[in-house]
Amino acid sequence: MTAPATDELLLPVPDEDGAPFWEYAARGELRIQACAAPDCGRLRFPPRPCCPHCRSFDSTWRRMSGRGRIWSYVRPHPPLLPAYAAQAPYNVILVELADAPHVRLAGNLVTRADAPLDSVDPARLRIGARVQVAFTSIGGMAVPRWILEKP
CATH class of the missing domain: 2.40.50.840 (OB fold (Dihydrolipoamide Acetyltransferase, E2P))
Known part of the structure; x- marks a missing residue:
């Protein structure tokens, strides 16, 4: 079987919030964005700028x-x-x-x-x-x- 040309495949289009996900993936790491607020810490995917639970704009990326x-x-x-x-x-x-x-x-x-x-x-x-x-x-x-x- 011939592999399709990569310009014909659906490839991810990283945005500012999701870019770290793809940077970690390039290193072979699966990381998920987490709220960095001390009283929250909840994971969220897809990545976004604000925590939907506590509304904090602080985030980190946790290794899974x-x-x-x-x-x-x-x-x-x-x-x-x-x-x-x-x-x-x-x-x-x-x-x-x-x-x-x-x-x-x-x-x-x-x-x-x-x-x-x-x-x-x-x-x-x-x-x-x-x-x-x-x-x-x-x-x-x-x-x-x-x-x-x-x-």
């Missing part, structure tokens, strides 16, 4: 374990964008982080970080399956993907 579980998934086919046609049907999963159960990240379940999007047998997709983050470079950006944890 990178572990989670599949909260939901879908197998889009046919794909809406031609760049993904060769890998269809593939999966898109929503991962609930083990360190922050109210934080959910979208991604793909793959057999290894640089594997094609269709590398996991659809029969292995299960709500609640434990996963671990794995970063891959796409178009010069480190993008989180997910692999099944070994039992």
Whole structure:
């Protein structure tokens, strides 16, 4: 299979609030924004300038374990964008982080970080399956993907 050109793929567009997420991802770290107010400290995703709980503008980035579980998934086919046609049907999963159960990240379940999007047998997709983050470079950006944890 020929890999699609990166100019045809949907790549993240970091904004000012989310830029640190992508900078940490480039170092292979999964970090989530947290309120830095002494009486709050709650995690928030997507990143934003103000804490929705205490309204503080102080924030920090907490390192996560990178572990989670599949909260939901879908197998889009046919794909809406031609760049993904060769890998269809593939999966898109929503991962609930083990360190922050109210934080959910979208991604793909793959057999290894640089594997094609269709590398996991659809029969292995299960709500609640434990996963671990794995970063891959796409178009010069480190993008989180997910692999099944070994039992």
